[in-house]
Amino acid sequence: xxxxxxxxxxxxxxxxxxxxxxxxxxxxxxxxxxxxxxxxxxxxxxxxxxxxxxxxxxxxxxxxxxxxxxxxxxxxxxxxxxxxxxxxxxxxxxxxxxxxxxxxxxxxxxxxxxxxxxxxxxxxxxxxxxxxxxxxxxxxxxxxxxxxxxxxxxxxxxxxxxxxxxxxxxxxxxxxxxxxxxxxxxxxxxxxxxxxxxxxxxxxxxxxxxxxxxxxxxxxxxxxxxxxxxxxxxxxxxxxxxxxxxxxxxxxxxxxxxxxxxxxxxxxxxxxxxxxxxxxxxxxxxxxxxxxxxxxxxxxxxxxxxxxxxxxxxxxxxxxxxxxxxxxxxxxxxxxxxx
Amino acid sequence: xxxxxxxxxxxxxxxxxxxxxxxxxxxxxxxxxxxxxxxxxxxxxxxxxxxxxxxxxxxxxxxxxxxxxxxxxxxxxxxxxxxxxxxxxxxxxxxxxxxxxxxxxxxxxxxxxxxxxxxxxxxxxxxxxxxxxxxxxxxxxxxxxxxxxxxxxxxxxxxxxxxxxxxxxxxxxxxxxxxxxxxxxxxxxxxxxxxxxxxxxxxxxxxxxxxxxxxxxxxxxxxxxxxxxxxxxxxxxxxxxxxxxxxxxxxxxxxxxxxxxxxxxxxxxxxxxxxxxxxxxxxxxxxxxxxxxxxxxxxxxxxxxxxxxxxxxxxxxxxxxxxxxxxxxxxxxxxxxxxxxxxxxxxxxxxxxxxxxxxxxxxxxxxxxxxxxxxxxxxxxxxxxxxxxxxxxxxxxxxxxxxx
Numbered sequence: 252x253x254x255x256x257x258x259x260x261x262x263x264x265x266x267x268x269x270x271x272x273x274x275x276x277x278x279x280x281x282x283x284x285x286x287x288x289x290x291x292x293x294x295x296x297x298x299x300x301x302x303x304x305x306x307x308x309x310x311x312x313x314x315x316x317x318x319x320x321x322x323x324x325x326x327x328x329x330x331x332x333x334x335x336x337x338x339x340x341x342x343x344x345x346x347x348x349x350x351x352x353x354x355x356x357x358x359x360x361x362x363x364x365x366x367x368x369x370x371x372x373x374x375x376x377x378x379x380x381x382x383x384x385x386x387x388x389x390x391x392x393x394x395x396x397x398x399x400x401x402x403x404x405x406x407x408x409x410x411x412x413x414x415x416x417x418x419x420x421x422x423x424x425x426x427x428x429x430x431x432x433x434x435x436x437x438x439x440x441x442x443x444x445x446x447x448x449x450x451x452x453x454x455x456x457x458x459x460x461x462x463x464x465x466x467x468x469x470x471x472x473x474x475x476x477x478x479x480x481x482x483x484x485x486x487x488x489x490x491x492x493x494x495x496x497x498x499x500x501x502x503x504x505x506x507x508x509x510x511x512x513x514x515x516x517x518x519x520x521x522x523x524x525x526x527x528x529x530x531x532x533x534x535x536x537x538x539x540x541x542x543x544x545x546x547x548x549x550x551x552x553x554x555x556x557x558x559x560x561x562x563x564x565x566x567x568x569x570x571x572x573x574x575x576x577x578x579x580x581x582x583x584x585x586x587x588x589x590x
Numbered sequence: 591x592x593x594x595x596x597x598x599x600x601x602x603x604x605x606x607x608x609x610x611x612x613x614x615x616x617x618x619x620x621x622x623x624x625x626x627x628x629x630x631x632x633x634x635x636x637x638x639x640x641x642x643x644x645x646x647x648x649x650x651x652x653x654x655x656x657x658x659x660x661x662x663x664x665x666x667x668x669x670x671x672x673x674x675x676x677x678x679x680x681x682x683x684x685x686x687x688x689x690x691x692x693x694x695x696x697x698x699x700x701x702x703x704x705x706x707x708x709x710x711x712x713x714x715x716x717x718x719x720x721x722x723x724x725x726x727x728x729x730x731x732x733x734x735x736x737x738x739x740x741x742x743x744x745x746x747x748x749x750x751x752x753x754x755x756x757x758x759x760x761x762x763x764x765x766x767x768x769x770x771x772x773x774x775x776x777x778x779x780x781x782x783x784x785x786x787x788x789x790x791x792x793x794x795x796x797x798x799x800x801x802x803x804x805x806x807x808x809x810x811x812x813x814x815x816x817x818x819x820x821x822x823x824x825x826x827x828x829x830x831x832x833x834x835x836x837x838x839x840x841x842x843x844x845x846x847x848x849x850x851x852x853x854x855x856x857x858x859x860x861x862x863x864x865x866x867x868x869x870x871x872x873x874x875x876x877x878x879x880x881x882x883x884x885x886x887x888x889x890x891x892x893x894x895x896x897x898x899x900x901x902x903x904x905x906x907x908x909x910x911x912x913x914x915x916x917x918x919x920x921x922x923x924x925x926x927x928x929x930x931x932x933x934x935x936x937x938x939x940x941x942x943x944x945x946x947x948x949x950x951x952x953x954x955x956x957x958x959x960x961x962x963x964x965x966x967x968x969x970x971x972x973x974x975x976x977x978x979x980x981x982x983x984x985x986x987x988x989x990x991x992x993x994x
Contacts, residue, residue, distance in 0.1 A: 335955055342644065342960075363958040364645055394849040396770060401941075402955035410660045410670035421851065422660045423861075424941045424952070433739075438747035439769050439860060441850045481645065 275347050275479065275486040276538060284326040287313035288346035291331040291427050294452040295561050295568040296352060305329045308561040309350040311551035312371055312477065316348065316493045318546035319539060333427055334402035338363055341480060348490050352446060354404045354473045364481040368491035371476050371554075373574040373583060375469035376408050377447035379454060382464050384441065389468035393418040398431045398440035400424075405445050408471040428453060446473050448562065448570055455567035489537055496544040498586040499526055500553035502577055507552035514545050526589050533589070554584070641961065650966075652957040653678070659952050661943045663859055674953045681948030682970060688865055688944065689931040689974075695870035696930060697923075700877025705907065707882050718878070725875040731936050733872050738864030738940040745769040751847055764844045766852055771859040773845035773852040782839035789832040790825075797821045861942035865934065873930045880922045884915035916989045924982040928975050935971070945970055 279285055289297035289309055297307040314324040330346050341349045342363070352374070353359075355367040378397075380386050389412070399406050401424035413420050423440050425431040432453055435443040443450065447469060454460045477494065479487045500506075503523050505513050514527040524530035528541035535541065551557045558575065562568045576582025607617045641648065653675040660670050664680045665687065707718035725733070748768050750757045759766040759773075766773040804815045833840065845855030888911050896906040937944040938951055945967060954963040 335951065338955070338958060339960060358956075358958075392850075394851055394853070396851060401938075401947075401952055406660075406952065407658045407670075407956065410658055413660075414670060420660075422662050424662075424938075424943065424947065426938065426941075434742060437742040437769060438749065439742045 275483045276489065279320065279347055279486065283321065284328055285313065285317045285320065285348065286328050286330060286346045287316075288330050288332045288337055288340050288349040288351055289313065290351045291333055291429075293352065293428055293449060294456050295566065295570075296448070296452060297329075297331075297350075306561075308372070308557060309352065311557045311561065312494065312497070313348070313350045315497060315547040315550040316490055318550045319493045319496075319543040320489065322540065322542075322546050324546075324550040334400050335426070338365070341365065341478065344480075347486070348477055348479050350477045352449065352475045353478060354446075355476055355478075356404060359478075365478045366481055366483065366487050367476055367478045368487055369476050369494045370474040371494055372448060372474075374446040374448050374473040374475050376405050376444060376471040376473060377450050377469055378466040379435075379443045379450045379463055380441060380466060382462050386466070389466045389470065390416060390418075392420065392442060394420065395441040396421040396423060396439070397442045397444055398423045398425055398434050400428065400431060400445055401426060403445070404471070404473065409444055412470045432456070446475070448475075448568075451570050452562070452568050455569065460567075485538060489539065492537060493544075493547050495586040495589070496526060496547055497554045497557070498577075498584055499589055500544070500548050501555040502579065502586070505548055505553055506556055507549055510545055510548045514542065522589055637961070646961075648961060649959070650962050652953070652959050652962070655957075657953065657956075659956065661948060663862065663943060674949075674957065677953055678945065678949035678966065681943055681945040684942065684948075685931075685934055685937075685944040685946075685970075686974070688862060688869070688934050688937065688942065691866050692869040692873065692930050692934065693927050695866070696873040696877055696926070699870055699874030700926075701881050703874060703878035704881025704885070707878060708885060722875045722878050725872055726879075730868065730872045730933050731939060733868040734865055734936055734940055737868040738860060741771075741860045741864050742769045748847070748851055751852075759845075764842065766845055768852075769860065770851070771857060771861075771863060774856050774858065775842040775844045776854070776856045778841050778843050780839045780841070782836040785836055786829060786832045786840065789828050793825050793828050797824045800824060859942070861937070861940045864940055865937050865942050869930050869933055873926055873933075876926050876929075877923060880919055880926065881915070884917075884919035885911055887918045888914045913989070917991055920982065920986040920989060924979050924986070927978050927982060931974055931978060932971060 287310075289305065289307075292298050293307070295307055297305065297309045300306050310329070313327060313329070317327040318324040320326070330340060332340050332346070332349070332351060337349055337351055337353065338359075340346050342365075349365075350371075352372070354374075355370065359365055360367055378389050378392065380392075386392065392413075397409065397420050399409055399422055406422075406424070409420075409422065423434065425434060428445070428449065431443055431445075434440050436457070443453070445453075447465060450465050454463050454465070457463060477490050479490060499522070500510075503520060503526070505523065505527070510527070513523060514529060518524055518527075518529070521530065525533055526544050528534050528544065532541065534543045537543070551560065555572075555577075558572065559565065562570045564571055572580075572582060574583050576584060578585040606613050608614060638648075654673050656670075657672055657674045657677040658670050659677070661668055661677060661680050663684055665683050666676070666680055668676055668680050703718050703721060706714050707722065709715045709718075745767055746757060746769065748770055751759070751766060751768070764775045800820060801817055804817050804820075808814055843854045845852040845857075847853075892910055892914065893906055896910045897903075901909065934944055935946040935950075938947045941947075943951075949963055949970075950967045954960055957963070
């Protein structure tokens, strides 16, 4: 009898788990937390600390989204996904949003039927190699053994790059960043390639980071950002505008420390007023409370604060803002107007 | 039907379907069939509807699209401009390669370990017990990861063969064992090597004929000829003569360090070696137990009778015990071969590009056609497994007890 009940339950779950996608926002609100897909572990971007709590650049954006919806940055469950499992996890409804260094491409947008909601890190694919190999440019890599994370755009970029430059290489496909690191350090491959930010993050965890260099060539555009399923517009709007709110907050100088005083004090700037819910009913339009952006900003600060804390130049990862600087300061980070 | 003294057959009544044992089994079977078909129909309908709800259709067109990724080990011509279909084929061939290599070595290891576990030498028998019990009680995935990690971490890197105090290769600097795999010399066939091939074929035929003749002679006269050594001579001498007569048309291409890696020769990747060793050693432990069971199934009287006739232990094993034991060994051996073939799909854990790695890995990921790729993959493993069990069943029929 018990077997029968289990079977019926499994059948019911199979039948309904996919069907209920129409309104992820309702689902999320009903269950009281967000399920966020992140990387299985990439220093600076998504990792678990010594207490088992998730932290990192991508993680904070997830938490800010949870804070915007529930007022609580901990109303969230993290699902670690590999390059291979991430899209299946999202398509099947196992996760509500994927915040995992995922490159925005046409085929993922159109053919895999996901909606990309913006870019939280502008990246490009680079190569890391031991300094004592004496290689200073990617064009000298003919014949090299290259470790790549399988199931990513890097695989395709790599094939294109070597073909375009008429060079040969030996690809070693690897499932996760940790395995790739082990192979690279054991000298089982000469070069490790992935997004330049990922290389910097990986290098930071090495015993002697200075023994390895990241070659100057960036061989691709990798706009990394959050994505949800197609047709999830109400839910997608929330994820998109949380990201935009954090960028606008940096533009306007709103930080985790001053957000409360900004919201209560007599700010002159009408856009700050609109953002923090003092004026207008923008929260209601999104289906959220009016102070959603206050909660989101309080989680980890504005975009700049999150960047500096987790991957900025003063961290072990040591990434410069570069392209990810605000448009007013020479970068291309640009959020649409909040009105 | 028309036998006298019996009542005429009663007309069929519907209640018989339930109460008459002659018909009840049909009722149950038809009912069971209907339930199973309904379950399948429901599952398929569910999949189709849910895919529709996601806006996904089933379309195998991606097979003919450009794959755009590279595969390191390809026995066919392949590059990133080839199609996904060809990538799948490359993966399938890689699967078959490791499965065939694995089945052969697993059988050799298994037969040796199985026979040795029964050895009267206490140390040898216990060593084999330790091997079998350790290996088969640890999951094969762990063994695969373990062997590849050993290859990567313990063996010298390619760079150790470069520079001032460089290491030199084995066998006159021709075989290089590195943590990226083994680089071994490859034969290069020049004009005239076909003659050697023909001589070799003729020698094989002659060796086979000699074996038959020797057996017939033994049956007629009772004299035993040194078949093994004569055969070896028949195989080796003419080929060697032809080789030198044709002016050494077959040479070896020795791998040489060029740039980042060794170039030339045959490159056996670390992933292939690790996967192959792990699968062979793991499956070998199971085969050893099967072989031991097969040998123990032959009554001791057979061995004693052979000894009484004056056969030595080695001949007793190969002429009396093993041929009979094969009848017990072969059927479970089939399932071990199937297990090995299916276990090879764990290859992706170490980056060996088998069918699961190409069709079920990168292609699936880049095209997003999960359903189609998994269906194709299932079809491939099904066909492969059925082929293996078909071939092995044919072999089983040839060794089983012939009842006349």
